[in-house]
Amino acid sequence: MTSIKPTSRVIIVVASLILIVGFFVPLWQILMWAPQYPEGLEMDVWYNDITGDVKIISALNHYIGMKHIEVGMFPEFQYIVYIIWFLIGFGLLVAISGKRFMVWLNAGVLLVTGAAALIDFYLWGYEYGHNLDPTAAIIVPGMSYQPPLIGTKVLLNFTAFSGPDLGGWVFVVSFCLVILVIILERFFFNSKKA
Amino acid sequence: MKRKPIYRSLFLFGILAPASILFQFCKPKGPAEVATGNAASQAYVAPGKYDEFYNFVSGGFNGQMNVYGLPSGRLFRIIPVFSEDPTSGYGFSEETKPMLNTSHGYVPWDDLHHPALSTTNGEHDGRWVFGNANNTPRVARIDLKTFRTAEIIELPNSGGNHSSPFITENTEYVVAGTRFSVPMGDKTDVPISTYKENFKGTISFISVGKEDGKMKIAFQIKTPGVNFDLARAGKGPSHGWFFFSCYNTEQAYTLLEVNSTQKDKDFIMAVNWKKAEEYLAAGKGEKAKAKYVHNWYDEKTHTATSEMLNEVMQLDPTVLKDMVYFIPCPKSPHGCDTDPTGEYIVGSGKLAALIPVFSFTKIQQAIANKEFEGDFGGIPVVKYEAALHGEVKKPGLGPLHTEFDANGNAYTSFFVSSEIVKWNVKSLEVLDRVPTYYSIGHLCVPGGPTRKPHGKYVIAYNKITKDRYLSTGPELTQSAQLYDISGDKMKLILDFPTTGEPHYAEAIPASLVMPNSVKIFKIEDNNHPYVAKGEGKTNVERKGNQVHISMTAIRSHLTPDNIEGVKLGDEVYFHVTNLEQDWDVPHGFAIKGANNAELLIMPGETQTLKWKPLTTGVFPFYCTDFCSALHQEMQGYIRVSPANSNVPIKFSTGRTEAPAGAAGSK
Numbered sequence: 001m002t003s004i005k006p007t008s009r010v011i012i013v014v015a016s017l018i019l020i021v022g023f024f025v026p027l028w029q030i031l032m033w034a035p036q037y038p039e040g041l042e043m044d045v046w047y048n049d050i051t052g053d054v055k056i057i058s059a060l061n062h063y064i065g066m067k068h069i070e071v072g073m074f075p076e077f078q079y080i081v082y083i084i085w086f087l088i089g090f091g092l093l094v095a096i097s098g099k100r101f102m103v104w105l106n107a108g109v110l111l112v113t114g115a116a117a118l119i120d121f122y123l124w125g126y127e128y129g130h131n132l133d134p135t136a137a138i139i140v141p142g143m144s145y146q147p148p149l150i151g152t153k154v155l156l157n158f159t160a161f162s163g164p165d166l167g168g169w170v171f172v173v174s175f176c177l178v179i180l181v182i183i184l185e186r187f188f189f190n191s192k193k194a
Numbered sequence: 195m196k197r198k199p200i201y202r203s204l205f206l207f208g209i210l211a212p213a214s215i216l217f218q219f220c221k222p223k224g225p226a227e228v229a230t231g232n233a234a235s236q237a238y239v240a241p242g243k244y245d246e247f248y249n250f251v252s253g254g255f256n257g258q259m260n261v262y263g264l265p266s267g268r269l270f271r272i273i274p275v276f277s278e279d280p281t282s283g284y285g286f287s288e289e290t291k292p293m294l295n296t297s298h299g300y301v302p303w304d305d306l307h308h309p310a311l312s313t314t315n316g317e318h319d320g321r322w323v324f325g326n327a328n329n330t331p332r333v334a335r336i337d338l339k340t341f342r343t344a345e346i347i348e349l350p351n352s353g354g355n356h357s358s359p360f361i362t363e364n365t366e367y368v369v370a371g372t373r374f375s376v377p378m379g380d381k382t383d384v385p386i387s388t389y390k391e392n393f394k395g396t397i398s399f400i401s402v403g404k405e406d407g408k409m410k411i412a413f414q415i416k417t418p419g420v421n422f423d424l425a426r427a428g429k430g431p432s433h434g435w436f437f438f439s440c441y442n443t444e445q446a447y448t449l450l451e452v453n454s455t456q457k458d459k460d461f462i463m464a465v466n467w468k469k470a471e472e473y474l475a476a477g478k479g480e481k482a483k484a485k486y487v488h489n490w491y492d493e494k495t496h497t498a499t500s501e502m503l504n505e506v507m508q509l510d511p512t513v514l515k516d517m518v519y520f521i522p523c524p525k526s527p528h529g530c531d532t533d534p535t536g537e538y539i540v541g542s543g544k545l546a547a548l549i550p551v552f553s554f555t556k557i558q559q560a561i562a563n564k565e566f567e568g569d570f571g572g573i574p575v576v577k578y579e580a581a582l583h584g585e586v587k588k589p590g591l592g593p594l595h596t597e598f599d600a601n602g603n604a605y606t607s608f609f610v611s612s613e614i615v616k617w618n619v620k621s622l623e624v625l626d627r628v629p630t631y632y633s634i635g636h637l638c639v640p641g642g643p644t645r646k647p648h649g650k651y652v653i654a655y656n657k658i659t660k661d662r663y664l665s666t667g668p669e670l671t672q673s674a675q676l677y678d679i680s681g682d683k684m685k686l687i688l689d690f691p692t693t694g695e696p697h698y699a700e701a702i703p704a705s706l707v708m709p710n711s712v713k714i715f716k717i718e719d720n721n722h723p724y725v726a727k728g729e730g731k732t733n734v735e736r737k738g739n740q741v742h743i744s745m746t747a748i749r750s751h752l753t754p755d756n757i758e759g760v761k762l763g764d765e766v767y768f769h770v771t772n773l774e775q776d777w778d779v780p781h782g783f784a785i786k787g788a789n790n791a792e793l794l795i796m797p798g799e800t801q802t803l804k805w806k807p808l809t810t811g812v813f814p815f816y817c818t819d820f821c822s823a824l825h826q827e828m829q830g831y832i833r834v835s836p837a838n839s840n841v842p843i844k845f846s847t848g849r850t851e852a853p854a855g856a857a858g859s860k
Contacts, residue, residue, distance in 0.1 A: 056776045059749055063823065137750075137824055 002100040005189045008181045009095045012103065015177035016091025018170050019084055022047055027167035028121070030147060032057065034157045043069070044165060045121075047084060048077040064156070065136025066128060066145060076120060087113060091178075100185055107178045114171060122149050236678060237688035239266040244708075247640050247701040249653065250309040250323050251674070253277075254695030257304045259325055259336060264640070264651060264701055265676055267690030275334045275343050276304030276327045280791035284343075287793055288767065288802035289722075290491075292500035296330050296348050297485040305329045307697040308359060308424075312402075316363040316429045316536075316645030320706035322407050324359040324368050331355035333370055333400055335407055339712045344491050347409045350484030350506055351378040351396045357422035361402075363433045363645075367412065367467065370398040371422030371438050379482065389447040393419035396508075397438060399467060408490070413474055413507045414482075415465065415518065418571025419445055421454070422463075423528050424595075429645050430536030432554040434468040437539050439523065439530035443570065455545060459522040459578065461570070462530055462541050464557060469517045470509055478514055479507040494721045496799050512572030519561060520570050522578040523550060529595035533604065533619050534645050538583055540604060540619075542593040549593050549606060551622060553583035584622045589615050594635060595698075597642030599649040599679060605642075607634040607654065614654055614677070616684060628684045630654040630675055631662050639679070640701035648703060652677045652684065655696035663691060672696055713777040715798030722800035724769035729753040734845040741766045743845070747781035747795065748773040749822040751847060752815070755830030759843030762810055762836055768793075771800040782818025785832070792818050807834040 004012075026044035029052075033040045042052040050071060058068040071077060090109060094102040129146030132139075145155050148162045164172065239245050245263030253260050257277030261270045278285025278294060285294050285302060294300055304327035312322040322344075325334045331352035337344040349355055349370045357371025375393040377384045384392045395417040400409050421442040428435035441460045446453030473479065484506045491498045511518035523530075525543035532539050539552040559565075560580035567577045592610030599605070604619050612633050616626040634654045641648035654675040662673060671691035678685040717727055726732045726744040732753045733744045741764050746753045752770075760766055770783045774797040784792040785805050793801045807813065817828035835841040 053776075059774070059776070063750075137827075 002185075003098045004100055004103060004181065004185055008103070008185055008189070009098055011177050011181050011184075012091055012095040012106065015106075015174045015181075016088045016095070018174055019088050019091075021170045022084065022167035025166040025170075026051070027165055027171070029161075029163060029165040031161040033159045036157075046167070047080045050074070061145075062133075063136065063138045064143075064145060065133030065139070067131070067133075069128075074124070083113060091174075103178060103181050103185070107175065107182060110171075110175045110178060114175065118149065125149065231685070233678075233685065233687040237265045237267065237676060239263065239268070244704060246704060247648070247651075248704055248707055249638070249699055249701045250311065251655070251692060251699040252306050252309055252325065252697045253693060254307065254672075254697050255305050256694030257306050257327070258694065259306060259309060259323065260693050260696070261341065262674075262690075262692075263704075264653070265688060267674065267676060267688050269693065271341060272693060273336055273341050273343065275325050275336065276301075276306055276332065276346075278302045278791075281794065283791050283793040283801060283803070286791035286803070288804055289497040289800075292498040293343060293346055293489050293491060295487055295489055295500040296332070297350075297487055297502070298330060301330050303329075304332070306334075307356060309698060309700050310359045310361045310368065310643075311700045311702055312365040312407075313361060313644055314364055316433075318641060318644055318702045318706055319365075320702060320710065322365075323700070324361065326355050326358035326370065328354055328356055328373070331358075331370065331372065333359045333368055333409065335368075335402075335409060337407070338707050339710050340493070341711075342491070344407065345409055346489045347400060347411065348486035348488070349396075349398050349411070350486040351376070351394075351414060351482075352398065357397070357425045357438055359400075360425045360427060360436075362427040362436070362467070363429050365402050367427075368400045368402055368409065369425055369427075369436060369438075370400060371425055371440075372396050373421050373423065375417075375419035375421065386447050389419055390445050393445075393447070395420055395422060395440075397422065397436075397463075397465065398506075399470070409488070411486075411506050413470060413479055413509055415470065415509050415511055417463070417511070417518070418573070420461070421450075424530050426530055426532045426539070426643065428532055428536050428554065429534070432532065432536040432539075434466065435554070436465045436467055437530050437532065438463040438465065439527040439541060441526040441528075455526055459524050460526055460543075461520040461575070462523045462527060462539065462552070463573075464519045464521060464576075466517050470514075473509055473514045473517065474507065479509055481505050482508045493715065494719055496715070496720065496722050496801065516561075518573050519557075520573055520575040521552060521557065521581045522567070522575065524548065529593070529606075531596040531598075531643070533598050534600065534647055536645070538619050540596045540606070542596060542606065544592055544594060544609070546593065547588065547591070549586040549589050549596075549617075550578075551583045551586065551619065552581045556583065557581045586617050586622045586624065589617065589624055590627065595637055597637055597639040597652065598647050599639055599642075600647045601649070605637060605639060605652045605679070605684075607637040609633050609635060609657075614652060614684065616679070626683050628677060628686065630656055631673065631689065632656055632658040632660060636696070636698040638699040638701055640703070643700070648701070650678070650680055651701075652679050653699065653701070655692070655699060657695070659691070662689065674699075713797075714775050715796060717771075717773065717775060717798040720771070720798055720800060722769070722771070724767075724802065725800045726753075726769075726771050728773070729847070732845070732847075734759070734843050736843055739764050741843075743768050745770045745783075746773050747771070747783065747817060747828070749779065750817075750824035750828045752783075752817065752828060752830050753847040754845035755847045756849070757830070757845045758833040758835075759841050759845075760807070760832060760834045761839060761841075762807065762834060764807070764834075766805045766807070766832070768803045768805065768815075769800055770795055770803070772797050774798070779821055780819045781821055781828070783815065784818045785815040786813045794819060810834050810836055 028045040030043040044052045094106045130144045152161045247264040249262040249264045251260045259273040274284035284290045306325045310324040323336045331349040335345040352372040353374030353376040356373035359368045375395040377392045397415045401412040420440040423439045425438040442454035443460045489500045523541040525545040527541045528544040529542035560576045565577045565580040566574045590608035590611040594607045596606045617624045638653045659673045676688040735742045772795040795801045
């Protein structure tokens with residue numbers, strides 16, 4: 001079993017610890033603009049909360065039968081925090097063990113977590129955009145209002161944008177650092193072993 | 195009788211006809227000057243772009259404060275101040291009625307002449323704008339965070355609060371000088387002909403709270419009976435002094451047109467208010483009985499309170515020396531304006547053919563050297579020449595008011611010759627003149643009355659418009675004209691109509707006001723006794739013959755929207771809370787047959803409409819502000835039953851039930 005270089009260990013530690021930043025900044029953002037909202041409306045998703053103009057967005061969305069957005073509709077918020085602590089702990093464990101295969105495992109865990117989060121967000125968006133109140137004031141036949149997963153989408157009078165916020169980017173950076181270690185170990189720190 | 199030869203007549207005709215045609219060409223043209231050059235682009239503010247200045251323009255006989263943008267001349271808002279406003283419910287809602295309370299009861303109208311923007315160190319600070327009520331003497335403070343009237347204080351011992359609401363350099367005081375002198379104290383029922391003996395004037399100094407702006411009459415200075423007209427505080431070196439123009443030193447009480455214009459000179463009254471403060475601190479003031487009210491609006495309870503006050507502190511300058519002096523000023527002075535340096539005081543005798551400019555330094559020397567020509571009502575009169583810096587010769591006819599730019603120039607309005615004249619304050623030399631359309635009263639340079647004028651424009655506020663716009667019957671609009679003063683010559687760039695009759699106006703850079711604008715009232719901070727902070731908190735409650743409905747409004751329904759159990763003879767109070775927490779989403783409320791007005795409720799606010807039904811039946815109510823796509827669905831019904839009926843109180847929204855007693859309802 002191959003051990004990694006001290007430099008790699010440090011990078012892994014950094015990759016783990018920066019996930020703590022996500023406790024202080026939002027993970028994801030959804031921005032919306034309409035003719036009546038030139039200043040835009042904003043919704044920020046955190047590890048365990050939703051903030052921003054949520055009330056206003058809910059008030060507007062009730063016309064088309066969408067549910068009121070509230071923290072209670074996301075059971076994920078109960079355990080996301082534990083998953084994050086697990087990721088941090090696992091990263092530190094990888095650094096301590098210093099085993100190369102553990103680094104691969106670390107990358108895998110991060111990738112799966114990220115993908116799972118996106119799938120979960122997509123499923124919530126699907127449910128939120130499709131499961132509409134049949135007594136809603138405005139019903140446009142064939143129209144659903146699933147927010148974009150990533151990118152921009154026009155929904156009636158609103159243009160919606162969805163993408164990572166600072167916390168999300170930190171997650172991406174964390175993953176990239178782990179990949180960096182794999183590359184370093186594979187191509188640059190390999191000479192000694194040979 | 196000999197007949198004149200025909201050729202002579204023909205000859206005469208030959209001469210006269212072309213001559214008369216020529217004469218037609220020589221007739222002077224009308225004064226309709228057209229703006230030239232790039233004027234249109236200078237006043238053009240493209241769609242979606244902002245104006246550079248707010249222009250707070252007095253509404254005159256509409257009793258309100260009008261807010262325009264400069265240089266576009268677009269009207270943004272009419273702030274209700276001294277007149278009730280059915281549009282917003284100001285003066286009609288239970289919460290705002292106390293704002294218009296006076297010692298004479300509820301007064302629904304007044305005449306607002308002069309705005310005064312608050313200053314710190316003599317410069318605009320963008321916190322408040324004050325306004326005067328000319329008829330039933332009062333001063334109002336408008337909060338520039340909300341653009342709403344926050345406070346109104348009444349002035350006792352005053353008749354016609356014209357010489358008001360001018361302010362000191364740090365907004366320490368707002369002044370109020372009475373236009374009409376009146377009998378005061380215990381002896382008010384006196385023959386009018388005893389003016390000289392019984393009629394007195396007062397100048398009130400209203401202190402302004404440093405942080406909260408709260409107004410209080412700190413003291414009144416009693417003066418001989420005259421008419422006070424306008425005023426300005428000293429600034430810089432003259433800070434601590436206040437200058438008031440006064441006319442009718444003849445002390446006439448009838449046909450003032452003739453009887454008050456006999457003397458060659460009236461006065462500018464100089465008041466050393468720092469001295470007045472000393473006398474006050476030394477206990478030299480006298481408490482006088484006086485009834486006046488103080489009204490203020492609480493942004494947390496969204497409710498105004500009116501308090502009756504019973505006494506006022508007075509200072510008598512005939513006893514307390516070195517506090518008040520008169521300075522002779524030609525022919526019924528109107529405007530009395532201090533320049534940005536605080537050294538020069540410009541008096542504008544409205545019947546004078548010159549403009550006297552007084553020097554603060556010279557006034558101080560004259561007082562120190564006792565260069566007095568006598569006294570008036572026990573107050574020393576400084577010698578005219580001793581106080582004079584110089585006179586602007588032949589400036590025009592009927593000088594009224596003077597504003598200043600940052601380059602040492604003055605701009606004086608001339609009502610009779612209908613023009614603005616630019617002159618240099620130091621050299622007293624006339625530099626330029628432009629016509630106004632027509633008969634200018636006040637004028638405004640942005641920051642003109644401050645220590646640091648913003649300059650750039652002068653705006654004329656005119657009394658007569660005649661042929662300037664599409665005509666609208668006998669009653670025509672008043673108007674304003676905007677002139678560019680950035681060059682040597684004043685240049686007309688815009689002409690726009692105004693609401694009400696504009697008197698004085700002030701302009702302030704938008705950057706000092708707009709960033710502080712409140713967008714919503716926080717619903718958590720709402721402490722109204724009948725607030726419903728959510729639809730679950732709505733309620734209908736009977737208290738004797740009063741029915742209190744705590745109702746909510748949110749896009750696009752009212753809760754409750756079905757109300758029963760009201761009986762004939764009841765007084766119904768609709769306390770409507772706007773639950774929105776989003777900018778620019780007011781809701782309105784109106785009910786059929788209401789004898790007052792509508793409510794216009796801002797996000798997070800609660801307002802109350804009182805309604806007394808006169809017949810039984812079912813009455814509709816609805817939201818009057820087009821709030822949303824389903825605004826037209828935002829409606830409800832209230833049922834009024836006979837006085838002796840047993841219909842219970844019942845209220846709901848969104849509940850449908852089988853019609854009671856209807857056939858086949860089982």
